[in-house]
Amino acid sequence: MATQRNTNLVAIVDDDDLVRSALQGLLKSVGLPAQTFASSEEFLKSGQQHHAGCLIADIRMPGISGLELQAKLNADRCRIPTIFITAHGDEKMRMQALRAGAVEFLAKPFDDEALLESVRAALES
């Protein structure tokens, strides 16, 4: 299905409210609009997976986890460039995410410059 993506909008899915606000604040400081979601379910329900230019998602979340969300989006043929951030990134999980098409996999606390670089690259892809 051909959909119109807002190439600038970044969707943030994380169950931690502080991390959500921090990410949104960081993106705002470089002029990027962001919409936040407290769970994968909320994000899927919003329909933004078809419009946002890039997705930043936590891995470990109650309900649908980050990796499950990625699998779901892939199954729906929804090609949104995805960046994972997690506090517990082991190599196995990282490989699984990258193999499933994630553009980046960053460990918390992450380097803000590295994250912004990945977001910019994702938005341009």
Next chain:
Amino acid sequence: MKGDEDTLLRSAALENAKSILAARQRAEQRSEAYLAEAQRLSHTGSFGWRVSTGEIILSEETFRIFQYDRMTKPTVELVLQRVHPEDLALVQQTIERAARDGKNFEHEYRLVMPDGSVKYVHVVARASRDESGSIEFVGAVMDITERKRAEMLLGGEKRLLEMIARGDSRVAVLDALCRLVETLASGSLCSILLLDQNTNCLRHGAAPSLPVAYADAIDGIAIGPSVGSCGTAAYRAERVTVCDIAADPLWADYRDLALAHGLQACWSVPILSSAGSVLGTFATYYREPRSPTHYEHHVIERITHLASIAIEGERAEEALRQAQGEIARVSRVTTMGELTASVAHEVNQPIAAAITDANTCLRWLAGDTPNLEEARAAAMRVVTDSRRAAEIISRIRLLFKKGVPERELVDVNEVIREMIILLRNEAAQFSISMSADLAADCPQVMADRVQLQQVLMNLMINGLDAMKDLSGTRELVLKSQKADDAQVQVSIRDTGVGLPPQQAHQVFNAFFTTKPHGTGMGLRISRSIVESHGGRLWAGDNSPRGACFCFTLPTQADAQAQE
């Protein structure tokens, strides 16, 4: 006849000319009035200076800017008398060169007014020569004090936010806060005192310009209803403005001390935390009796807000540092070491957020046009993040507190909510959702809080373990309700593998376990804790799948009746 007509015509022409002249004069007067008003509105005066005769003509607004009496005859010497001593040499040089070379000039300098206040002026002058060849200047004097002050306040706030975001030491930040206000409010001497919440005493924070002996003497004073400006401001949690220390009853006990050091006015503002509690005070002293201007109020308010960000952030960080050490200790000494990773994750989240927010703050401050509002918002988020981390730690510390059991009134719902937060990550790791259905009218129970937490944690971890390897719905539901016979009942339902068939009653036996690495002691210990509180613990099936563990505890009234 002809002569009469001539006379008549001449007189008519004369009248005409007179009225034209009068009209022109009125127009000129009006135009001058407009000009004077425009000068007043724009804080820009004009002047003329004939170098050869030394004659200087000032407009009304220029008189006002320099605060000269209208009767004064202005001279170059008189102008120089007003110039700030630090700017004097440069101003003198500029004027001398202009008089010699007859070229246009432009300069900016400070004036010191008779009351000691400082003004900033910008002067532009254009040179011309009259028929005789002598030099004459016509120029404008702009009072740019307001703009300069606003620039200095913004610049100062930017530097301070940078210091806070960089994590500079508290001493350095508070010192810089005082110095900024001293620069902006000339003649002021500032001090910051910090409230020690355990003793209700004010301790030295910063006082770069106050006499050291005075700062030492007030270090450690207890707050109260009439303890100078600061002790009273901290006590009342509101601004206390004492314009004349010699006459104000609030200073009765400290008057001699202050006057001995030449301090005659002291305005104090409490530094409040985001939750509204008093963190300390910001004081502005003067060496003469004085009340604050609108501008001074504004500056002090802005700076006090920055002080609260700096102090609160530092306190939260300190709690965090202590707590991090505590976690290391706790993970060694408890049998719940398996939870350390989850706990670390819970603390790691707000720390990650704090680092990102601090970096965002620096980003807003960098560049040609720093955005202070956004930087301030990011700095406030750092405080929230740090406080969250500290809160998590203090809950954990309570959980691992050692010592003899202590019975106290406990809100069961509160304990359940705390445990959910603590185990949130453990559950999220396996995509298990946890929810609570808590009765609002649940009475308090008489219990040992730590033991109650232990029981809940045991039952919750059992539930989570039972669901880890299953697909489909994974839910842990905690419920509290008022039960019969003055009891509170708590249930923990999971959608896991369920109890072993026909063995439901055996799960409480010592060494009974279905887990590969279980000790078989968890449920046994939990049951004995509940029973020692006068309650019961039992297990049953959950519908359609999983297990349900329930326990009851006597409410306050019943527990007291038993004693």
